[in-house]
Amino acid sequence: MPKFSLLVVDDNANDATKLVEILGEFDEIDDINVVKDGFEAARLIKKQNFDMVFLDIEMPGISGIELYSSLPLDKRPALVLVTAHEEFALQGFAIDAMDFLVKPVTYEAVARALIKVFSRLNFSITIKTSVERSYMFFLMQGGIYKQVIFKDVIYIASQGNYVDIIGRDFELTGRYTMKEMELEVPASYFLRVHQSFIVNMNFVDHLVGQHLFLTEGQIEKVPINRESRKKLIRRGKDRGED
DSSP states (O other): OOOEEEEEEOSOHHHHHHHHHHHTTOTTEEEEEEESOHHHHHHHHHHSOOSEEEEESOOSSSOHHHHHHHSOGGGOOEEEEEESOGGGHHHHHTTTOSEEEESSOOHHHHHHHHHHHHHHTTOOOOOOOSOOOSEEEEEOTTSOEEEEEGGGEEEEEEETTEEEEEESSOEEEESOOHHHHHHHSOTTTEEEEETTEEEEGGGEEEEETTEEEESSSSSSEEEOOHHHHHHHHHHHHHHHHO
């Protein structure tokens, strides 16, 4: 199993220690370095190759955003931003942050971020998390980030290199892969039923043959592959036995 190197940059020693303790629980991470100064971090990244960096946004002297933006493109590790203020998250998406963590960080939030980073690094990891995010900031065409509340999404459809998010009263298009969207949506009530569709199961009325019939949305039904169909039927049997 490959091992990954990681850099934590945070001027708050307590916050850095807590994050390192959580990261230390993942066997896939072999080398964790910690620095508290943005300028020191920039020098270290230019000298040493890191697979990923967990970077605090607010630091004296230079912000995390400024630090990462100053790095040569070929020296930029996969980025996860850390902040005490959730409103700063949008700034991170502009520099291709994989995810952001809001302090105080939790195991579940770190796990979600690592799943996304490992996906970018073409490495598969399965981590069970107990907390699911209720929204995401979706990058649309034109560089606009739109907050999407997952419970209002009916389904997500693949359109080549783009995806369409169809909601109860909205439709959004952005450049994402279906795999990326699978990692974003809550697994407890979303299911990838076909290579081209991810469906919010709360909007499913019934299953007939190889199609799911929806209660709302632009289309009446979506195709479901054999594996997903078996999974749904198995879920129904399990609930009936409770």
